[in-house]
Amino acid sequence: MSxxxxxxxxxxxxxxxxxxxxxxxKEVLMLAYMNAESLHKTLETGETWFYSRSRQELWHxxxxxxxxxxxxxxxxDCDADALLVMVEQQGVACHTGEKTCFHNRVDGIKExxxxxxxxxxxxxxxxx
Amino acid sequence: MSxxxxxxxxxxxxxxxxxxxxxxxKEVLMLAYMNAESLHKTLETGETWFYSRSRQELWHxxxxxxxxxxxxxxxxDCDADALLVMVEQQGVACHTGEKTCFHNRVDGIKExxxxxxxxxxxxxxxxx
Numbered sequence: 001m002s003x004x005x006x007x008x009x010x011x012x013x014x015x016x017x018x019x020x021x022x023x024x025x026k027e028v029l030m031l032a033y034m035n036a037e038s039l040h041k042t043l044e045t046g047e048t049w050f051y052s053r054s055r056q057e058l059w060h061x062x063x064x065x066x067x068x069x070x071x072x073x074x075x076x077d078c079d080a081d082a083l084l085v086m087v088e089q090q091g092v093a094c095h096t097g098e099k100t101c102f103h104n105r106v107d108g109i110k111e112x113x114x115x116x117x118x119x120x121x122x123x124x125x126x127x128x
Numbered sequence: 129m130s131x132x133x134x135x136x137x138x139x140x141x142x143x144x145x146x147x148x149x150x151x152x153x154k155e156v157l158m159l160a161y162m163n164a165e166s167l168h169k170t171l172e173t174g175e176t177w178f179y180s181r182s183r184q185e186l187w188h189x190x191x192x193x194x195x196x197x198x199x200x201x202x203x204x205d206c207d208a209d210a211l212l213v214m215v216e217q218q219g220v221a222c223h224t225g226e227k228t229c230f231h232n233r234v235d236g237i238k239e240x241x242x243x244x245x246x247x248x249x250x251x252x253x254x255x256x
Binding site for chain 2 (some may be wrong): 004005017019021026027030031038041044045046071072073074075076077078079080082083084094095096098101102103104105106107108109110
């Protein structure tokens, strides 16, 4: 166990957000939460473990789907209250079958000229 | 304003975590939080606005430092409770002067052979 881990700031629920990024493609795959125990398991096993807020239990990513994440590097931010986990993703990251959980695009950014009228189109794309 | 925004799930404090990624280098720059108002401002202005949990106020990234983030795309995840904001970063993202807030590395991953003894080295690196 690395000593830096003791300096991390977990929130009132004992959790810290963990961004998971593909080490090769650099795609951001997902955002999940770790408690101290799941972080320890992640570092000890070299595979990602999270804490499921809905199920209130530890969650070994890929244990049932086979979509394991092999951990290559872990970083923490300047406030020590967020993690960035660089992984080799086996299969896909998202339970929907998409490569990344961030496959839904928000329209309506100022620079876009066609802000209006794109909602249904985007909505359809995101329900594939 | 895009209609998808109405489907987002803000937490009990009215916040949603927003991962900020450099659209060119693909580096993850920071994790910050938005409330509905800061998300609206982000979409309306094409620059990132966050909600500062410590100062309890809206925060226009780069307003004082000049390190503005020009928003190119925004994605939300499969649970609709996290955002990924793709930006062109002007200057650096981190208040420490580092390009990214995630410049501190956690040692101690199973695959590393030299887990022990690296703490002080990494500690020194991270206090630059």
